Amino acid sequence: MDILIQQIINGLVLGSIYALxxxxxxxxYGILGLINFAxxxxxxxxxxxxxxxxxxxxxxxLPGPVVVLAGLLIAIPVCMAVGFTIERIAYRPxxxxxxxxxxxxxxxxxxxxxxxxxxxWGRNYHTFPALLSVTAHKVxxxxxxxxxxxxxxxxxLLMAALVWLVTRTRLGRAMRASAENPAVARLMGVDVDxxxxxxxxxxxxxxxxxxxxxAANYSIAHxxxxxxxxxxxxxxAVLGGIGNxxxxxxxxxxxxxxxxxxxxYIGDLTGGFLGSHYKDVFxxxxxxxxxxxxxxxxxxxxxxxxx
Amino acid sequence: xxPITSSRPLTALVALSACLLAACGxxxxxxxxxxxxxxxxxxxxxxHVAPLTGPQAHLGKDNENxxxxxxxxxxxxxxxxxxxVAKFELLGEDDQADPRQGTTVAQKLADAxxxxxxxxxxxxxxxxxxxxxxxxxxxxxxxxATNPTYTRQGYKTAFRVFADDVQQGSVLGGFAVTxxxxxxxAIIDDRTAYGQGLADEFDKxxxxxxxxxxxxxxxxxxxxxxxxILTKVKSTRPDLVFYGGxxxxxxxxxxxxxxxxxxxxxxFGDGACTVEFHKLAGEGADGHYCSLPGVPLDQMAGGxxxxxxxxxxxxxxxxxxxxxxxxxxxxxxxxxxxxGSVDTAKFLPALAALNYPGLTAQIQFDEKxxxxxxxxxxYQAKGGAWSALExxxxxxxx
Numbered sequence: 001m002d003i004l005i006q007q008i009i010n011g012l013v014l015g016s017i018y019a020l021x022x023x024x025x026x027x028x029y030g031i032l033g034l035i036n037f038a039x040x041x042x043x044x045x046x047x048x049x050x051x052x053x054x055x056x057x058x059x060x061x062l063p064g065p066v067v068v069l070a071g072l073l074i075a076i077p078v079c080m081a082v083g084f085t086i087e088r089i090a091y092r093p094x095x096x097x098x099x100x101x102x103x104x105x106x107x108x109x110x111x112x113x114x115x116x117x118x119x120x121w122g123r124n125y126h127t128f129p130a131l132l133s134v135t136a137h138k139v140x141x142x143x144x145x146x147x148x149x150x151x152x153x154x155x156x157l158l159m160a161a162l163v164w165l166v167t168r169t170r171l172g173r174a175m176r177a178s179a180e181n182p183a184v185a186r187l188m189g190v191d192v193d194x195x196x197x198x199x200x201x202x203x204x205x206x207x208x209x210x211x212x213x214x215a216a217n218y219s220i221a222h223x224x225x226x227x228x229x230x231x232x233x234x235x236x237a238v239l240g241g242i243g244n245x246x247x248x249x250x251x252x253x254x255x256x257x258x259x260x261x262x263x264x265y266i267g268d269l270t271g272g273f274l275g276s277h278y279k280d281v282f283x284x285x286x287x288x289x290x291x292x293x294x295x296x297x298x299x300x301x302x303x304x305x306x307x
Numbered sequence: 308x309x310p311i312t313s314s315r316p317l318t319a320l321v322a323l324s325a326c327l328l329a330a331c332g333x334x335x336x337x338x339x340x341x342x343x344x345x346x347x348x349x350x351x352x353x354x355h356v357a358p359l360t361g362p363q364a365h366l367g368k369d370n371e372n373x374x375x376x377x378x379x380x381x382x383x384x385x386x387x388x389x390x391x392v393a394k395f396e397l398l399g400e401d402d403q404a405d406p407r408q409g410t411t412v413a414q415k416l417a418d419a420x421x422x423x424x425x426x427x428x429x430x431x432x433x434x435x436x437x438x439x440x441x442x443x444x445x446x447x448x449x450x451x452a453t454n455p456t457y458t459r460q461g462y463k464t465a466f467r468v469f470a471d472d473v474q475q476g477s478v479l480g481g482f483a484v485t486x487x488x489x490x491x492x493a494i495i496d497d498r499t500a501y502g503q504g505l506a507d508e509f510d511k512x513x514x515x516x517x518x519x520x521x522x523x524x525x526x527x528x529x530x531x532x533x534x535x536i537l538t539k540v541k542s543t544r545p546d547l548v549f550y551g552g553x554x555x556x557x558x559x560x561x562x563x564x565x566x567x568x569x570x571x572x573x574x575f576g577d578g579a580c581t582v583e584f585h586k587l588a589g590e591g592a593d594g595h596y597c598s599l600p601g602v603p604l605d606q607m608a609g610g611x612x613x614x615x616x617x618x619x620x621x622x623x624x625x626x627x628x629x630x631x632x633x634x635x636x637x638x639x640x641x642x643x644x645x646x647g648s649v650d651t652a653k654f655l656p657a658l659a660a661l662n663y664p665g666l667t668a669q670i671q672f673d674e675k676x677x678x679x680x681x682x683x684x685x686y687q688a689k690g691g692a693w694s695a696l697e698x699x700x701x702x703x704x705x
Contacts, residue, residue, distance in 0.1 A: 003542040006567075010534035123364030125555055130589050134566045143568045218531045220559045220587065224361060228529065263535030267524070276536045277498050277525035 002141025007264045008257060009139070013148045013217060015256020016155035020210040021233030022240070022248035023162060024203030030179045030243040031199050033099065037106040038086055040230015041113035042079050042204045046211030047221040048121050050075035054129060064131030068216065075208040082113075083204025087197055110227070117223040128219045151213045158206060159249050165202075166245060175199060179243075232283075239287050241300025250298060259283050347391040351649050352398055353378070353636065354416035354445075356409070356426035356436070359401035362529060362555040365583055365626055367428055370450060371399050372621050373629030374425050376613075377636035386640060389647035395640070402432045404528065406500075409436045417443035422649050425635045428628065430454030430472075431500035437465045444651045446658060448639055450631035453577065453600070454504040458675040463655065466672055468634050468665070470600035470681025472505045475576055478683045478699055479505075479549070479598050480512020483574055487596070489513075489547035491521045493540045493571075495560070497528045497552035505576045506551035513549075521545050528553060533560045534567065541569050553578040558587020565591040572596060581627045585691050592688045596696075600681050601667045603695045604630060609666055634665040 021043055028036045050071035057067045090109045094102045136143035166172040177185040178195045186192050214229065215221040232255060240251025262282035266274050274281075290298060355374045357367030378395045386393040398421060402409040409432030416424055417439055423446040427433040433452035440447040441462040449457065449467045453475060458465050483489045492513055496506035510520055521543035524536040537560070540548060548564065548571050550557050557579035564573065573595040575584075580597035588595075604610040607630065617625050642658035643649050663670045671679045686693035 003538060006538045006541075007535060010538060014532060014534070118360065123360060123368070125362065125365075125558070125583070125587055127558075127586050127589060136566060136568050143566065145566055214531075218559055219562050219589065220531045222362065224529075225531070260535045260538075264539045267522075267539075275498075275523070275525035276539065277527055279535065 003264065005140050006142035007260045009142055009144050009148065011257030011260030012253065013151055013256070014260065015236075015253035016152050017210050017213050017217070017229075017252075018233050018236045018256050019249045019252025020155050020158065020206045020213070021229060022237040022252045023159070023245065024207050025234050025237040026240075026242055026245060026248040027175075027199050027203050029237070030245075031175065031182075031196060032091070032102075034091065034102050035106060035234065036086075036091075036200075036203075037103070037230065037234075038090075038109040038113055039203065039207060040226035040228075040233065041110050041117070042082055042086075042207040042226070043211040043214070043229055044117060044221070044223065044226030045082055045113065046075045046079045046204075046208030047215040047225065048117060048126065048211075048223070049078045050208070050212045051126050051128060051215060051221050052121075054131070058129055058131070064133075068131050068212070072209065072212045075212055076205050079204040079208035079211070080201045083200040083207070084197055086113075087200040092193070092196075110230075114223055114226065121223055123223065125220050125222045126215075128215045128221065130219075132216060147216055151217060154209065154213070158209060162202075162206070163245060171195075171198065235284065235287055238297055239290055241294075241297025244297070244299050247297055247299035254298075255283055258286050348394050349388055349391040349649055350394045350396060351388075351423075351640075351643065352396045352419070352421045353639065354398045354400060354419070354421040354424040354426070355632075356400045356402050356412055356416070356424065356432070357428035358404035358432075359399070361403045361405075363404045363428070363553055366553070366581070366628065367401070367404075369623075369626035369629045370426070370428050370632040371397075372617065372623075373450070373625075373632030374636050376617060376620065376629075377633040377640075381636070381640050386644055388643050388649060393640070393643070393649075395636075400426075402427055402429075402436075404429050404432060406431050406435050409433070410439060412436070413439040416440075417445060421445060422643075422651075423448065423639045425450065425632060425639070427452065429499065429501055430457060430504060433457050434460075434500055437462055440464055446639065446651055446655055448635040448658075450635040451577075451628040452501070454500045456500070456504070458677050463659075463676075464651070466638075466658065466676040468631050468638065468667065468670055468678050469577075469628075470683055471677055472501075472508045472576075474681055475598055475600060475683055476505055476508020477512040478685075479509050479574060479576065480514075480518075481516055482596075482598070482685055483509075483513055483547055483549065484516035484518045487547060487572070487574075489545075490518055491543070491545045492518050492547045492549055493522045493524065493543055493545035494520055494549045494551070495524045495526060495533075495536060495540070496550070497530075497556055498525050499528050499552070501578060502528070502551035502553075504551075505578075506549065509549055509551065509576075526552070526556060528556065530556060531559050533563050537563055537567050537569060541567055545571050547571055548573045550575050550579065554581040554584040554587060558584045558592070561588035561595055562591035574598075577627070580686060580693060582624050582692075583626060585688065585693075588688075592691070595688045596685060597688075597693060598683055598685050599627075600683050601631070602682050602698055603684055603686075606695075606698075607666055608664075613666055630667050634667050634670060637665060638663055638670055 024039045053074040054071035132147045174190045178192045182192045236251035236255040237248045240247025259279050263276040263279040357370040359367045400412040413436035430452040441464045453472045455471045496502040575597040577599045580599040585592045642654045646654035646657040684698040685696045
């Protein structure tokens with residue numbers, strides 16, 4: 001039983017991170033109908049720039065949590081700038097191009113960012129210094145660290161704030177209007193280009209937070225970390241219904257928990273035929289099942305209520 | 308008179324021709340070494356393959372640096388092969404530790420007709436590539452591939468200067484049970500030819516020594532999240548956790564082991580026996596064990612000099628296999644020198660019969676192409692470094 005609780009905790013932490021990244025995919029898709037494959041690389045840049053800042057701050061002797069927070073506060077504007085630039089350079093000129101063109105561009109941007117990061121930060125793995133307490137609390141035989149609690153709570157808080165922003169503010173209304181029909185929104189006086197820029201900046205800010213979370217929790221960051229993470233988060237967004245904010249959160253959490261449980265129990269369930277390295281296969285299998293029965297994802301409706 | 312007048316031009320002619328001859332002679336003297344240099348240089352192109360991008364790029368670069376150091380040394384020594392001055396060139400290729408990319412790059416080197424190949428780094432890339440090199444008649448010396456299959460395919464062109472997994476796995480299995488007193492062992496591997504191969508050999512040896520394998524878990528060589536499998540491992544309450552894989556996974560795994568409150572130490576093969584492991588594992592590194600074929604660098608004759616030269620040249624610490632990559636180049640050069648030829652048909656028998664005092668060991672190959680009497684050293688992590696516990700087997704350089 002304690003093992004089951006532990007696996008659910010593991011999955012919850014992983015799922016919170018997936019959810020934050022998935023929100024970036026889903027918001028951009030909601031407004032532009034574009035899958036921004038470079039989003040995973042933004043997460044990577046967030047993690048690495050935070051690590052660089054933290055590396056510079058560690059000798060100052062400030063308390064660990066302050067250093068991490070400072071790293072995060074530096075990573076967020078860096079990622080926002082990257083997100084803004086990507087949209088300006090790579091996507092805006094293709095706004096009226098056929099759908100396939102920006103998709104290919106997105107993949108190209110992803111590769112470019114990865115290579116630039118490789119040149120800037122090198123090929124080595126970077127480690128997250130031990131600044132945060134890793135003492136585990138016992139919860140019914142399972143272990144959870146302060147950091148993991150912080151990750152889950154921060155993710156929940158950010159998601160709540162995002163929902164408030166989209167549903168309750170003027171800017172959120174502009175976002176929803178641009179998603180519904182950009183041409184009409186423009187006629188109503190919405191500066192659609194600005195809204196799109198803002199969406200990218202917002203998504204990239206969340207990606208920065210997710211990047212720091214990944215680096216802190218798994219204590220590792222490297223230039224290639226964004227690819228798989230991005231793919232998983234994209235999967236989470238599709239699982240929940242891409243274009244739908246609640247869907248991205250649900251999809252992220254579900255994917256994290258499914259992966260954890262699959263890694264923990266798939267060996268026993270299949271009598272050792274499939275090992276724990278099949279957890280990704282299992283996650284994608286669940287995705288396929290969901291899409292067979294609900295082609296627009298768990299929370300997606302036929303005409304998705306886009307962000 | 309006539310004789311006199313006629314003798315004058317004759318004398319002049321004689322003098323002229325003598326002068327010409329002398330001049331020519333002088334010219335010859337000056338030109339001969341230059342001509343000999345041009346004609347008597349032989350260029351040897353060696354392919355080198357290792358992952359230069361991706362999670363194992365630091366190890367790949369380390370191998371290439373080791374090989375480059377050997378090439379620089381050989382070029383400085385002006386080695387004579389068949390009476391000609393040898394000029395070595397290195398063609399460095401990146402296989403991304405991916406078997407598919409490995410075969411693509413191997414084909415590229417085969418098409419470029421390189422004289423020999425140093426590499427690849429991983430067993431998973433070395434094995435499929437070895438067939439391409441064999442078919443193209445190119446000698447291959449791997450500095451680090453340890454999966455036994457590599458030299459057991461019947462390819463005469465395949466060599467390695469590193470002990471294989473059968474040797475390493477059995478040493479590790481015995482060490483785990485007799486020295487560490489582990490009765491319940493959990494095994495994790497990364498499902499690569501290397502990780503799986505080593506884990507299988509360890510599994511056999513540990514069982515033979517009387518231990519129980521409580522669980523076998525699997526990950527990949529790109530994963531960084533081990534919480535789920537370690538939770539599973541925790542539920543089996545092992546005395547020891549063995550991981551067959553590279554440092555990029557072993558480091559974070561060791562850290563996550565601590566956050567999950569698992570007290571059992573971990574045991575690794577050569578792939579995690581690196582400087583990088585300590586950086587990645589942080590304070591989670593201490594107390595774990597690893598094994599590395601060969602003797603510690605400090606105990607190699609010329610080992611510390613090699614370390615200093617490497618540091619001076621690349622401004623980095625040796626990760627792992629650089630000394631072996633260095634030796635892999637040196638044995639190929641030595642075989643070419645002994646055979647007096649850079650043709651595979653001529654120097655392959657010389658390589659097979661070689662008995663060479665390398666940096667890492669006295670290098671002699673058995674009939675399969677494996678190094679004879681490969682030593683294996685066990686290390687424990689203490690205060691941010693691997694400290695040697697004991698060396699088993701092997702023969703020091705003469």
